[in-house]
Amino acid sequence: MRFDGVRKEYAGSVAVDDLSLAVREHELLVLVGPSGCGKSTTLRMANRLVEPTAGRIVLGDEDVTDVDPVALRRRIGYVIQNVGLFPHRTVAQNVATVPGLLGWDRRRTRERVTELLALVGLDPDRYARRWPHELSGGERQRVGVARALATDPPVLLMDEPFGAVDPVGRARLQQEFARLQRELGTTVMMVTHDIDEAVRMADRVAVLSRGAHLEQLAPPLEVVARPASAAVADLVGRGRTARLLALGRLEPSDLDDAGAATRPGGTRDAPATAGAGTGRTLRLGAELGDVVTALTDAAGASGGGAVPVLDASGHVVGAASAQTVVRALHRLTSGGPAAG
Numbered sequence: 261m262r263f264d265g266v267r268k269e270y271a272g273s274v275a276v277d278d279l280s281l282a283v284r285e286h287e288l289l290v291l292v293g294p295s296g297c298g299k300s301t302t303l304r305m306a307n308r309l310v311e312p313t314a315g316r317i318v319l320g321d322e323d324v325t326d327v328d329p330v331a332l333r334r335r336i337g338y339v340i341q342n343v344g345l346f347p348h349r350t351v352a353q354n355v356a357t358v359p360g361l362l363g364w365d366r367r368r369t370r371e372r373v374t375e376l377l378a379l380v381g382l383d384p385d386r387y388a389r390r391w392p393h394e395l396s397g398g399e400r401q402r403v404g405v406a407r408a409l410a411t412d413p414p415v416l417l418m419d420e421p422f423g424a425v426d427p428v429g430r431a432r433l434q435q436e437f438a439r440l441q442r443e444l445g446t447t448v449m450m451v452t453h454d455i456d457e458a459v460r461m462a463d464r465v466a467v468l469s470r471g472a473h474l475e476q477l478a479p480p481l482e483v484v485a486r487p488a489s490a491a492v493a494d495l496v497g498r499g500r501t502a503r504l505l506a507l508g509r510l511e512p513s514d515l516d517d518a519g520a521a522t523r524p525g526g527t528r529d530a531p532a533t534a535g536a537g538t539g540r541t542l543r544l545g546a547e548l549g550d551v552v553t554a555l556t557d558a559a560g561a562s563g564g565g566a567v568p569v570l571d572a573s574g575h576v577v578g579a580a581s582a583q584t585v586v587r588a589l590h591r592l593t594s595g596g597p598a599a600g
């Protein structure tokens with residue numbers, strides 16, 4: 261799906277100024293930005309709930325403005341906060357909405373409903389006949405996702421899909437949904453104002469400012485490590501180090517004796533480390549947050565200490581210390597493109 265010079269004006273005020281953005285097939289792209297910057301308007305133009313004032317939105321090789329809006333919405337899944345389940349229809353009937361509109365027979369519909377409920381983690385035997393008011397907020401959101409996926413749409417639009425769910429349930433839903441999306445390969449465009457949700461779930465993050473101005477479009481680690489503008493820095497500023505620790509990975513050049521590996525003829529002995537005594541080790545590629553945890557466990561109250569680091573075949577390639585973490589953070593925040 262591609263936005264080409266898209267603009268939306270409301271009675272003289274500009275919600276989306278001039279947005280060009282390509283959503284890659286099978287990716288989970290998250291639009292993030294402050295309230296009122298035009299995220300929802302952008303999303304809603306994709307399924308023609310809002311008509312653009314100018315520009316083109318292309319799905320496959322069709323301009324969406326050439327497609328009948330009702331037909332379009334059957335091809336594009338849509339999930340919103342509080343889902344808007346039909347209150348007088350059971351869970352199964354809600355999920356079967358679009359198959360019903362498309363005239364699927366009963367048996368095919370029933371099988372698909374059962375399959376989808378299981379997919380989103382709701383036991384069909386327990387949930388199919390319940391009413392929306394008999395569900396928790398998180399369960400309702402799962403039904404909303406199942407309903408949107410019923411006909412396996414190539415594109416799914418999600419507007420603050422987990423906004424109404426409590427923080428614990430929310431983290432679990434984010435994780436489960438990201439896994440499901442990777443499994444199904446659905447192309448997803450999702451809106452949130454929560455930068456943590458964005459960096460946790462996205463393949464790429466699009467940071468928007470007022471007028472849906474595209475500040476940065478990059479993988480989460482790059483957005484956090486190297487904000488492209490003051491607006492992005494502002495958004496990721498608070499808690500940035502914690503986010504870097506969650507996203508960054510341990511690399512050979514971060515290790516304490518990294519120099520030894522590159523010395524001609526240099527052999528590498530297992531370094532004497534405090535961590536060695538505890539039996540604790542780390543692997544190359546470990547999350548930096550796990551490196552910090554391992555160091556904390558190995559250090560004792562006095563601080564200091566290091567933990568041996570192994571490569572994929574289990575050989576010691578160096579040691580991780582507090583310096584390692586500092587080096588990794590420097591590596592991530594300076595220089596070439598961040599892996600991620």
Ligand SMILES: Nc1ncnc2c1ncn2[C@@H]1O[C@H](COP(=O)(O)OP(=O)(O)OP(=O)(O)O)[C@@H](O)[C@H]1O
Nearest residue numbers: 270274275293294295296297298299300301302453
């Ligand atoms: N139907 C409408 N009529 C007039 N103005 C609108 C309408 N819908 C949105 N706007 C305006 O367009 C701008 C962008 O709104 P939009 O809902 O897209 O922002 P958003 O980034 O999704 O915000 P939020 O995170 O608060 O939901 C805002 O200034 C809003 O007031």
